[in-house]
Amino acid sequence: MINQPTGAQLVISTLRALGVDILFGYPGGAIMPIYDALAGSGLTHILVRHEQGASFAADAYARATGKVGVCMATSGPGATNLITGIANAYMDSVPMVCITGQVGTHLLGTDGFQEVDILGLTLPIVKHSWLVRDPAEIPAILSRAFQIAQEGRPGPVLVDIPKDVAAAFVKDVPTTGEFPSWQPPQPDVADIKAAEKLIEQSKKPLFYIGGGVEMAFAVPQLRALMDRTGIPVVSTLKGLGAIPTTDDLFLGMLGMHGTRAANIAVQDADLLIVLGARFDDRATGKLSAFAPHAKVIHVDIDAAEINKLRMAQVGILGDLKMVLDGLHPKMQDISLWVAKCKSDKKKHAFRYDAPGTGIYAPALLKLLSEKAGDKFVACCDVGQHQMWVAQHCQFLQNRAHLTSGGSGAMGYGLPAGVGAKLALPDHHVVTVSGDGSFMMNIQEMATLRRYGIPLKIVLLDNSSLGLVRQWQRLFYEENYSEIDLSDNPDFVTVAQAFGLDAFRITSRDEVDGALDRLLAADKPTLLHILIDPRENVWPLVPPGASNAEMMEERWDEPLDSY
Amino acid sequence: MSHLIHIEIDDLDGTLLRVLGLIERRGFFIDAIEMYPIDDKTRGLSVTARAKESHRRFETLYAQIDRLYGLKRVAEPRKAAAAQKLSA
Ligand SMILES: Cc1ncc(C[n+]2csc(CCOP(=O)(O)OP(=O)(O)O)c2C)c(N)n1
Numbered sequence: 001m002i003n004q005p006t007g008a009q010l011v012i013s014t015l016r017a018l019g020v021d022i023l024f025g026y027p028g029g030a031i032m033p034i035y036d037a038l039a040g041s042g043l044t045h046i047l048v049r050h051e052q053g054a055s056f057a058a059d060a061y062a063r064a065t066g067k068v069g070v071c072m073a074t075s076g077p078g079a080t081n082l083i084t085g086i087a088n089a090y091m092d093s094v095p096m097v098c099i100t101g102q103v104g105t106h107l108l109g110t111d112g113f114q115e116v117d118i119l120g121l122t123l124p125i126v127k128h129s130w131l132v133r134d135p136a137e138i139p140a141i142l143s144r145a146f147q148i149a150q151e152g153r154p155g156p157v158l159v160d161i162p163k164d165v166a167a168a169f170v171k172d173v174p175t176t177g178e179f180p181s182w183q184p185p186q187p188d189v190a191d192i193k194a195a196e197k198l199i200e201q202s203k204k205p206l207f208y209i210g211g212g213v214e215m216a217f218a219v220p221q222l223r224a225l226m227d228r229t230g231i232p233v234v235s236t237l238k239g240l241g242a243i244p245t246t247d248d249l250f251l252g253m254l255g256m257h258g259t260r261a262a263n264i265a266v267q268d269a270d271l272l273i274v275l276g277a278r279f280d281d282r283a284t285g286k287l288s289a290f291a292p293h294a295k296v297i298h299v300d301i302d303a304a305e306i307n308k309l310r311m312a313q314v315g316i317l318g319d320l321k322m323v324l325d326g327l328h329p330k331m332q333d334i335s336l337w338v339a340k341c342k343s344d345k346k347k348h349a350f351r352y353d354a355p356g357t358g359i360y361a362p363a364l365l366k367l368l369s370e371k372a373g374d375k376f377v378a379c380c381d382v383g384q385h386q387m388w389v390a391q392h393c394q395f396l397q398n399r400a401h402l403t404s405g406g407s408g409a410m411g412y413g414l415p416a417g418v419g420a421k422l423a424l425p426d427h428h429v430v431t432v433s434g435d436g437s438f439m440m441n442i443q444e445m446a447t448l449r450r451y452g453i454p455l456k457i458v459l460l461d462n463s464s465l466g467l468v469r470q471w472q473r474l475f476y477e478e479n480y481s482e483i484d485l486s487d488n489p490d491f492v493t494v495a496q497a498f499g500l501d502a503f504r505i506t507s508r509d510e511v512d513g514a515l516d517r518l519l520a521a522d523k524p525t526l527l528h529i530l531i532d533p534r535e536n537v538w539p540l541v542p543p544g545a546s547n548a549e550m551m552e553e554r555w556d557e558p559l560d561s562y
Numbered sequence: 563m564s565h566l567i568h569i570e571i572d573d574l575d576g577t578l579l580r581v582l583g584l585i586e587r588r589g590f591f592i593d594a595i596e597m598y599p600i601d602d603k604t605r606g607l608s609v610t611a612r613a614k615e616s617h618r619r620f621e622t623l624y625a626q627i628d629r630l631y632g633l634k635r636v637a638e639p640r641k642a643a644a645a646q647k648l649s650a
Contacts, residue, residue: 131575304625
């Protein structure tokens with residue numbers, strides 16, 4: 001008996017064999033055999049303070065490294081607490097493996113204590129999932145789970161392990177299982193030729209890039225194709241950083257809170273070359289009015305995305321690296337178009353000369369990213385502050401803008417900071433949060449303290465749910481409903497109680513010194529920043545409107561719809 | 563217009579619900595379902611589905627089914643062969 005491993009021990013040994021160095025989790029009844037095997041195994045386990053934190057931290061670890069993030073929770077409430085993080089990883093195609101404990105197999109379906117059908121609950125938000133019934137299958141299932149999480153379009157995979165399966169001894173210890181290594185579909189040569197032809201015919205071509213570029217590790221290939229063709233680029237929220245935001249040909253983010261230059265270019269382009277992006281409604285605005293003059297080349301690793309929302313004249317299924325390497329169009333003269341794009345970029349550049357002495361968050365965030373330089377990694381929460389990061393921070397590297405895109409999950413920022421800082425200890429990892437979002441996972445400050453994770457937190461406090469407030473102001477006749485947070489706790493005291501360094505600034509002349517102090521800190525540190533609740537995110541395309549209709553309110557002009 | 567979709571699914575937990583749920587969730591009515599055994603580990607599933615709105619494309623649904631694991635979309639059901647085997 002002694003030499004026979006349990007299912008739980010096979011979980012741990014397989015994770016080690018798969019090269020896992022860190023996992024995030026929280027123990028409980030049904031997963032106790034696995035925690036028993038974990039102790040002393042050499043695997044680094046980060047005990048978060050809420051399972052949602054584990055799933056977000058694993059997600060951010062995966063985004064920052066390109067490796068699989070791993071999280072673990074017990075059955076029932078532990079498992080359901082992971083769900084928001086699983087959905088988040090699914091929407092943003094993040095490779096993640098979630099291991100949940102489950103009640104013993106004899107109790108399945110009997111409403112056993114802490115029984116929840118987590119496999120059933122998560123069916124629509126996982127790439128794949130298993131309920132393990134035979135402990136001998138654990139190595140093979142976990143190995144396959146890691147492979148599935150990463151192959152093609154990445155995503156989360158759930159492995160639910162009943163307690164008796166984890167506790168059982170396994171007689172013949174199986175190996176991890178050999179699977180044919182996954183080969184990306186070879187792009188069709190005829191499709192590549194057809195794409196080249198469209199590019200050669202185009203007078204106004206434009207790259208529309210998404211998160212797929214960095215996920216496919218295709219950044220150098222995109223760079224090279226840009227150098228070959230001189231075609232300008234717009235990016236989705238998730239694509240930011242694949243091309244340095246300081247690049248001459250980079251026009252900014254497109255869509256609801258995109259730059260004018262990006263949205264104008266999309267509306268004028270005669271060809272959109274869509275790379276690892278999926279025509280999300282926040283990016284396209286009213287779909288029927290999106291890029292009305294453009295033909296579309298759509299390159300994706302997921303066949304289900306091509307022609308899903310916008311018909312492509314040329315759809316190319318395949319690995320982005322291969323496709324981009326294969327494209328060698330003979331360009332016609334597009335200099336007039338490029339000059340127009342660049343002049344729009346200049347003409348509509350963001351302004352930072354806000355009146356008054358209050359802290360102007362866009363200027364602060366811009367300065368923060370410039371001071372942090374190419375080591376800057378932002379972990380955002382959701383709201384106005386998130387959009388300001390996307391609009392105003394410079395990103396010189398990919399995998400440096402970690403944001404809950406497709407899911408828009410408040411509460412992502414702090415646990416994401418935990419995962420990202422552990423993945424990238426030498427970077428300036430900064431969680432940028434709002435006073436609403438921060439409270440959703442505020443308990444993870446305890447995780448920072450426990451492990452001494454020197455995350456930097458920028459908390460932009462407008463004493464309200466700012467983005468909701470903005471919409472109520474613009475689209476609900478200033479009927480402010482349930483957005484006031486003026487009774488927030490004193491965040492500096494709270495952070496200090498958790499053992500963080502924390503300080504507050506309220507006026508513009510304090511910004512420079514505060515950012516220097518924050519960036520120099522070698523302990524977890526929170527910078528609490530009071531800002532004007534009336535500040536809004538501009539430009540804004542109203543929901544359901546065409547991206548040509550960008551609203552903007554500037555200090556020297558009334559609210560305007562262009 | 564309705565389409566008849568033939569799928570072969572494995573015997574693991576969740577596979578049947580995974581594919582039926584996907585068809586509904588992605589905007590299609592399921593009008594009829596038939597299941598039949600193929601071998602010890604495989605069941606055949608034929609689904610008659612109809613788009614709830616005109617912009618829902620079957621090509622997209624097929625690609626979404628094809629990216630699931632544990633099942634395979636097939637052109638012809640292997641029903642007859644299975645029935646023969648069972649009666650033999
Ligand atoms: C979990 C979750 N609940 C609700 C929302 C809806 N929502 C989007 S932004 C927002 C306000 C966010 O407020 P805060 O974090 O203070 O950021 P601000 O907009 O003020 O910068 C809300 C409630 C959401 N995105 N996620």
